[in-house]
Amino acid sequence: MLKFENVTYTYPGGETVLNGLSFEICAGECVGLIGANGVGKSTLMKAALGLVSARGTITVGENGNPSEAGNAVSKALVMNAENLPAIRRMLGYLLQDSDSQMFMPTVLEDMIFGPMNYGMPRAEAEKKADEVLERLGLQYLKTRQNHRMSGGEKRMAAIAVLLAMEPSMLLMDEPSASLDPKNRRKLIRLLKELPGTKLISSHDLDMVLETCERVLILKDGQIVADGPAGEILRNQTLLEENDLELPFCLQIQG
Amino acid sequence: MNKLEKARLEVREMDDLAAGNSPVHGMTPLSKLFVTVLYIVTVVSFHKYDITGLFAAVLIPFIGYQIASVPVRTCFRKLRHVLPLVAFVGLLNPLFDKSIQMVIGNVRVSGGVLSMLTLMMKGVFCLMASFLLAATTSIEEICAGLRKLHVPKILTSLLLLTFRYVGLLLSEAADMTEAYSLRAPGQKGVRVEAWGSFLGQLLLRSMDRAEELYNSMLLRGYNGEFYYAKKREYGRYSWPAALITAACTVLMRFVNVPAWISHVIGGF
Ligand SMILES: Nc1ncnc2c1ncn2[C@@H]1O[C@H](COP(=O)(O)OP(=O)(O)OP(=O)(O)O)[C@@H](O)[C@H]1O
């Protein structure tokens, strides 16, 4: 569960990017966050992680058991300095720029970094990493050095790093950017399979249509539209008002 | 690939070297740190005219390189930009100190020349020793070792981040010079007028990147401890080997080995 109440954020010496914004994502929901370049999608995610300190109330809750969506929330934490580590433990954040996501020499070392910091023994963390790589069909990247990968490979590796942490909620910033069609397909399949709450920011509206049940449109620091993905992504007027377009698959159908 | 790009890859190469598997790699980071620091202190303490004694001091890192199977060549290749600086520190000494200190055949060597040579040698030997430590120990291992000694988290984190920051700075610089040269064909390097804005931009960009990376570390539970540092099976021989090396180093400081050898040989 993720709840923003009247959240405002202004970059130091810059414009106001989030302006009294409110919304709530329930446990188990998969929500798409769309909007033109520079409306503040990445900033919104950073606020949820406490990477930028926004005014207003942000609440992050953990679902008792992610596989039983709809369960009572067992833990709901309000963003403050004291709760920050626990909140960050719950959230898995995929950065828009994979280069900033990975900092260890190899993919494997990056994957076990998080789990080991949270007290998992090395052997277990490595086993976990193996499972995730297997699942994503990325074993060939395991010992690869982070600076010797292509853009798309880095992206997939960053996703693997994220999953190795077993977060109870995923925040993904442009997950499909720079992926080839096969890996994009793989990502979509993965997003559909994974339980847990997901917030996905993307310009790939076809992917949003396939994976998300609900869509938020961000503009001028506010959520200007909130509804079922099937409705919002078919509403051409609404999309065009927000400098967006119909997803390709709907354009072809006419 | 431009020069900076190469430099960046070289920084990363240190990680490759540190992943090796030799008896030197297998020593505990602290024992290696101890020997290295002791070696540097000892070498620096040699008298400025004691050039023959100093000669013998090169043996210790040299043997270390052989055991670690790190080519000495690699060290000089990687440190080629720093070495000239070290070599130049004593360059003016011959002008100031003209007293004759040594006569080889009929060449009279002044104190200035001697002290210049010893200063250069000291610099090079210390670099060799530090490089050996860096090439056989990952930065995480060193930080983890320091944490064991209760060095404050803030210092070890700083060390780690500085190490990573150098790589980052180089990689940003490489990207930027590449972008620059694409739009300024026929220019060699960056034009002088553009240096100011180039450097400013470089600093801002690399600081942003560094902050983002640090944030990613925090998001994955980094709290200043190095739980994730690769735990090798460190050899039991670490401290004995370290102490023996240390003893040899100290011995070399007080016994002029080349003189002693020639004395023994000459004695027969
Ligand atoms: N570090 C910063 N300092 C000042 N302003 C910033 C900073 N980062 C972003 N901004 C500004 O905040 C606004 C929102 O940026 P943000 O990165 O959140 O947009 P976005 O919706 O993610 O865009 P995109 O679709 O291009 O990724 C932009 O107008 C940008 O100029």
Ligand SMILES: [Mg+2]
């Ligand atoms: Mg963005």
